Amino acid sequence: MDMKKLAGDKAAEYVKDGMVLGLGTGSTAYHMVNAVGELVKNGMKIQAIPTSKATEAQARELGIPLLTIDELDHVDLAIDGVDEIDPQFNAIKGGGGALYREKVVASMAKEVIWIMDESKLVDKIGAFHLPVEIAQYGSKQAMEKMAAYGFNPVLRVKDGKTFVTDNGNYIADLHLGAGFDIQDVYGKLTGMLGVLEHGLFLNMCKRMIVGCASGEVKIIENPAK
């Protein structure tokens, strides 16, 4: 049972004709993008904004009409994956390094849906590292600042090289531990010199769609949205 596919396919049911759609990034979003491609193939008229170069390439391949960020004036619905989410709808995102574009698109969206397998549901976020996108220039100093706060930052490395985002920046992964003080970390990272954006997405989604090992798909609505 592919839990990610269950969630991705279900999310595509919320896509309606005429929508401007935010397409997320990652292995769960991958299934949703495929399902949206199918809708387009069957005649649905939508436009989409991808949140990464990888998603853009996939959407192009599927023939999904795309907008650039400069052409975008609204987003009806953004659908994306998460790395962890708690019952208060506080999420960590950015495991794939696309958190900045993901946050830009989700912030513009009238409605946000997070899709996931059931392993992403946690009581308290923080066992997963918190990704922070930082400028290359001054990255040493930004890392030192985060270390001084006790955030245990580790510069992300992929295939033996420092990972570079689609925006040309680095990622610092903060090892905070489950139950860290979310508001304190959010406050300290916001506006920190050298930090472009961080992967805390707090209470942004209207619903979670969760694919379960049993084959069930849980839909959890956010009462605050």
Ligand code: 5RP
């Ligand atoms: C990418 C993300 C992804 O949505 C997140 O990492 C979840 O990925 P996956 O669905 O592959 O588990 O934030 O930056």
